[in-house]
Amino acid sequence: DQQVKQNSPSLSVQEGRISILNCDYTNSMFDYFLWYKKYPAEGPTFLISISSIKDKNEDGRFTVFLNKSAKHLSLHIVPSQPGDSAVYFCAASARGYSTLTFGKGTMLLVSP
């Protein structure tokens, strides 16, 4: 049973517009959420995170929103740039557990 779900395998957006990547989770023990970005032939790199005590975290063009009641988080990229084209992984961890659970990833393509 998949505990972290990214239901959109891919997303296409025009440069300058907003990209919204979604992630749902089922495990109510998760209390920390992270987004990683992955380019081809490279390892994932950390992008932004959010603790369950917050509902929003912002870092430049990237904002993550957390809706605990819906067990849903989203990553907003504004404005989107062609260099943002990559696979984005949502990940979650639970206090007291030493594992990080990843979603399947969403491939974002930002066209000029």
Add this chain to the structure above:
Amino acid sequence: EAQVTQNPRYLITVTGKKLTVTCSQNMNHEYMSWYRQDPGLGLRQIYYSMNVEVTDKGDVPEGYKVSRKEKRNFPLILESPSPNQTSLYFCASSLFGQMNTEAFFGQGTRLTVV
């Protein structure tokens, strides 16, 4: 430069021939882990280590072994590789014991077992 280094980057081997993928980090991180990435399945954790001589199974440990004799190294061992272990492997490390902080990933090792 802070980094996680995996070797080799690419490997083709035959079924049953023991192999080791090395992983080394230069950040003095306590926590290290191995993941495999497969199409449609995302990243799945194989094993992790909270510190030297402390290792534990992740979600998909079957067919793999690990060791943590030194803080900086965390090799992944396939005693008898099989074709279903053909995958892209990533090693990761982070500062704290739990993965609620930024993890640094290696470049990946693409393994093909024929």
